[in-house]
Amino acid sequence: MDQERMTDSAAAAARHARYGRLPERVRAEDMTEEVAGAPGGTAASYDPEGSWKFFSCLALDLGL
Template sequence: MESTHVTDAAAAVRQARFGSLPPRIRHEDMVEEKAATANDPARYAFNPEASWRSFSCLAADLGL
């Protein structure tokens, strides 16, 4: 019987120290909707000067 009393006391101490959880944030409050922008044709154009940035090769990663 004493362990229940100790548990209730511990729960009361936790409640006093930490209080309750903050209120939930609704999904609608976390999402921002924006209109899509027009496609930029230069965005996907090939650029030989910058093509090395997207190069992916295991040998290159290992420095071979």
């Protein structure tokens, strides 16, 4: 029984040495990145001639 306690306490000490403290805190400044946007505030400009390509209609999808 004494041998079991010795093994358990050694295992507990090893576990505490490995997992006994929390990792370092990450600052909010390190988690965010500022990137310059596209001129005009949007990534793509509006193209009225090509807008029909993205039109979705159930009647057209069904072939009616």
